[in-house]
Amino acid sequence: MHTHALTDRPQQLARPVAAGRSFEIGEEDFLLDGEPFRIISGALHYFRVHPELWADRIRKARLMGLNTIETYVAWNAHAPARGVFDTEGGLDLGRFLDLVAAEGMHAIVRPGPYICAEWTNGGLPAWLFADPAVGVRSSEERYLGAIAEYLEQLAPILVPRQIDRGGPIILVQIENEYGAYGSDRRYLERLVALNRAVGLSVPFTTVDQPTPEMLEAGSLPGLHKTASFGSRSLERLATLRAHQPSGPLMCAEFWDGWFDHWGAHHHTTDAAATAHDLDELLAAGASVNIYMFHGGTNFGFTNGANDKGVYQPLVTSYDYDAPLDEAGDPTEKYWALREVIAKHAPVPEERPVAGGAAPAFEVSLELGVPLLEVAEELGEFAPFEAPPTMDELGRFDGFALYRTEVEWAGPAVLHVAEVRDRAQVLLDGDPVGVFARTHRTHALALPRDGRGTLDLLVEDQGRVNYGPRIGEPKGIVGEVRLGEEPLRRWRAAGLDVDRLDAVRPRLRAGAIAGPSYHAGSFELEEPVDLHLGTEGWGKGVVWVNGFNLGRYWSAGPQRSLYVPAPVLRRGENELVVLELTAAPCGVVRFLAAPELGHTDF
Structure with missing residues (x-):
């Protein structure tokens, strides 16, 4: 079992820092109570x-x-x-x-x-x-x-x-x-x-x-x-x-x-x-x-x-x-x-003990529901003449959904001025393509002749943390055009995909493709650290007992998600996956050790 035993000897609480001490920057040293430190x-x-x-x-x-x-x-x-x-x-x-x-x-x-x-x-x-x-x-x-x-x-x-x-x-x-x-x-x-x-x-x-x-x-x-x-x-x-x-x-x-970055090496x-x-x-x-x-x-x-x-x-x-x-x-x-x-300072004699291998087992995800089916419960949709940014929707991370009605005849191309950071395009719920900031895609060919409900499911993949692009808005930025005509009359909402209470009542058995939630459960004799394998899945988010573990992506290098023991419980545990790209294999595997991906060696 992979636990958090600290040492191989009895633990003793170290002495707390004393009250009323001084710390200064001296001419040559840091000074703690006047002494070099x-x-x-x-x-x-x-x-x-x-x-x-x-x-x-x-x-x-x-x-x-x-x-x-x-x-x-x-x-x-x-x-x-x-x-x-x-x-x-x-x-x-x-x-x-x-x-x-x-x-x-x-x-x-x-x-x-x-x-x-x-x-x-x-x-x-x-x-x-x-x-x-x-x-x-x-x-x-x-x-x-x-x-x-x-x-x-x-x-x-x-x-x-x-x-x-x-x-x-x-x-x-x-x-x-x-x-x-x-x-x-x-x-x-x-x-x-x-x-x-x-x-x-x-x-x-x-x-x-x-x-x-x-x-x-x-x-x-x-x-x-x-x-x-x-x-x-x-x-x-x-x-x-x-x-x-x-x-x-x-x-x-x-x-x-x-x-590490997605799509690179570990x-x-x-x-x-x-x-x-x-x-x-x-x-x-x-x-x-x-x-x-x-x-x-x-x-x-x-x-x-x-x-x-x-x-x-x-x-x-x-x-x-x-x-x-x-x-x-x-x-x-x-x-x-x-x-x-x-060699340079005192080090305690105590030595921390490493945990062993984590339990390895499989979980079947037998229940599911399309994301579009529960979207109205995950966000408050409002009308817009032109698509707003996620920030204008009051959603500062995660996902937003943009919806409008379209009709065209003959070959057609859908254009997006800019997407931050990834937009899945669906027509009447069926996947059509993806606009990806990572690939600088702005145009997408549509099937010949069509009409229906056009959805753009946009994911904020992480706000820039370094350089001049800090603070930029997310979502759809600028016009969306069908051919040369700007698309108007949108309904849009930021989606709180963490609202699993709105998802659980809608889960049902059966295969479901496209952006969708999938759920299952597993038993533990006691809470221990786990490593959830993501090999065979596309792109998405995972929750264990309602705790958001974070994102996974087949782009790698990361191939597993860390599950801290404190989010688990003895007995039954819930596992929910929001898979964005494809029908899942229906099984999740927990691994004995993490898989953080290939290196450049």
């Missing part, structure tokens, strides 16, 4: 890990020799709408930081507001850009006003958990690799002022890639500069020292792996080479934050995307080839980095 940190994003597994992951960080946990704060996860700030369950940042403190560790918090993190929209709420005049990562006043509200909502969590008030937080980062984006010094100054105004008193830092241009554009006098890199440590530290002449050197993102890095670069960094006296210590998962519709001329959405897994894998097991890299850290 080296930060050996690891990145662990609370919003990518099931909350019942936070303690497990944090403890395994300490057992690798880390003394600090770093996390971003995903503004858009907490604030799905303006005026809302959710801190329940997996968004309980306060509880996460308290668990860090209970393990005797410190914390670095990076509240952005922009975080990148391969997270949808780089962490910025999509609703923020409903007004196209709102600035992005700039000193524009409406943008700054929203940030002020965000920090005021965050302050009750962060301020009392600073080290001088008995909490774990020792550093707060301002923005994130801003030098790769812009050089608005007033923006950075205002961010510093806003963070100080809500009561954050610990030292502030910035991080940039170690080039002279980025280090200068991304920081301010008085903010301690750190760098992000994953190799050639001494060379990169020398560049950083040239731009940060005093104080401790720190690599605030030591890249030990990388992320990225891995050599454990020995990573260990060598970390050894050089620590031998030089620098502090470090290992990015990532544990990557986790882009559950639901939270994955980001890159677009440097080609749109590339990220996969569901954020395993990152990190020392602790997606299921929380130590890897070869974990032991290699632990050995290096032990």
